[in-house]
Amino acid sequence: MWRWHFYAGLIVLPILALMAVTGALYLYKPEIEALLYPVHVADTSKATTLPPSRLIAAVGQGAGAQATQIVRPASTAESWRVMTKVEGGPSTIHFVDPRDGRVLGVMRGGGIMKTVKDLHSLALTGPVGNRLVEVVAGWAILLCVTGLYLRWPRRGQPALAIRGRASGRLFWRDLHGTLGFLSSGVILFLAVTGMPWTDVWGGGLRAVVAANDWGRPKMAVIPWSAPAKDALPWTLREGGGAAGGAGDIGVDEALRIATARGMGGVQLILPATPGAPYLAASIVTKAQDARAITIDAASGAVVQDMDWRMFGPGAQAVEWGIATHQGQQYGEVNRLLMLAGCLCLLLLCLTAPLLWWKRRQQGRLTTPPAASPAARRMVAGLMLLIGLLFPLTGLSMAAALLGEWIMGRSA
Template identity: 70%
Template structure:
């Protein structure tokens, strides 16, 4: 097996990986970039910012909740108290039709300033990004795509690695020429590979199969968070919790309700006076849950309060997380551009834009090559690459199954090609 043959084999599978996942990666790049700016987009679309009320006192939470319930005729399930007084509070209700409506409320006079249905525009963006619109199938497809994206990054780095006087970062040739587009694609990929690899790996915890398995492994090795002494939460509650706090279950408490004002007071005495989501009991005996609105991973906080007695059942924060839980929470917060402020967000935005450009330049480069596939490689080189793919598949089983299917398809195509064109001359390595 020669180096040129290995290069052709890796080039071939880099090409196939792109054909398989580029449309989905382009969708993820666009939606991911938009979701990085969720606060700004929501502030443009909904009455997020509060009117000025100099010298006035805010209404207690119970008044806010009762006003919303009276005006909507629906039961409140969640109260969001922002960290800044310059933002309106949000009360979420569950309608008779099963919809989730967020009401933006002026906390100084109780006026409902606007509504957001089922998470609004940004929930649509999030569902597109995670392919949640297609249900469990989409969630598993995300896992497959992320695994192929990792293969794209690894093979792309190899193909663009400096050799024989070819620089990793260079734009040569005239605009519109094949060399120009090959260099543009290769330089973008090489420069952004680390960020794209990070996004692919840290996106995996959101998947049901791989992410659920990771949670189980972390918990089994004592590297997770303390077990939550709460009832299993509804999906909208779980989505608001830190990633490692989304499991748990315990028997319900005694009937009774101390009220939302008392719960807010308990949270305030424990240092959580604002910047939290307060989940009301879903049924008699269920507890209250107060969860901090997290920006950085180490902001994670969840306080469970018995509705009948007001006793704090559990108060979990970042310091109680094990190393596995901390690593995952850090990865999630950094993936969302939150952990290190604006610089973090801009870096993730750059990764999304580079990914989109790679998805656009790849088919154009293919067209420049006359829509031809990369030349076949020697059987030995193909076996080496197949082994590397299967090793990656062991880490990401769903991706591995798709890779086995792709390898079988390549083997079958090769048998058919040799049967139909036994004397077809091979092509020399050309790159791109």
């Protein structure tokens, strides 16, 4: 356990530290965006708001680009958002005062929080980064399990204790072990619930959910465009909208229909191609808020109204995990707990190399001694289980084992 805890740390510590920092920042996305962009306006609950089509037209006059969606926030003290996109370029969000159509400001390419999110998911490196996140999440699970085993209370070794002085190794070992023991449950939860965002494991899980109709009725579909996928709950992203006839009821009528169906804060995706429907997706805070309505653009008929109650148990579990992972499901307590997990993870990443530096022998960083046969069997079983559950992590484990064998042969 000790040996493989050491290897897991060497492999993933830098990326885990990056994910801890960016994850902590992303928990406060609404507050950060409100500081940087004109999110807030005077309360418009008693004021007359312009029709959505007027807001889109006001944006179009200045942007010279086609609108792809409009967002009506749940709060009347927030500006509306109109997204435009030029072919081949990044999207731009325009913050609009719904009372007079004034464009208050813009956010290009998703803004600073999109950068934070891309760093958190390593999306900046493309498909390779997404697969690396999957590998790291699997190793993080291994770190949590092996760390718990190492710190589990034994005779003469309490789970929670900080002894010695800061200049000694015992102090840092206790600090690292105590932090890990207290936070391992939250870190393990974050690692597991982060898996659905990955391409290989998460994509496979979405395909299984869709293939078994765990929450999405079958329908003749045309695939969703990228903006629509981003707006949808995780469970519904593998689907699409029913193809309709020629014609367009207009954005005002589409939003009226969504409102009549009880939707408050709503993200309305405009048809990307002729015959495509309008998609109205609720702005989700809790998992139970997940809802999506497809509206035939030609007739205004509601083709499908999909909500949390239609999801199967597996899909509900994933949606709940995502909302809790993002600190939204249970209010501020939930967010503070996830923040504590991120901060503890960062401290573990900082104390681990210092701890291993202090245990070096003759100026060299050495691996822990080999474990007993019983511990080896336990580790082998654990690695096999994690490797089967998360195949990319399993491949990296095989590579690490091969590397250890080669080093052993050359020693």
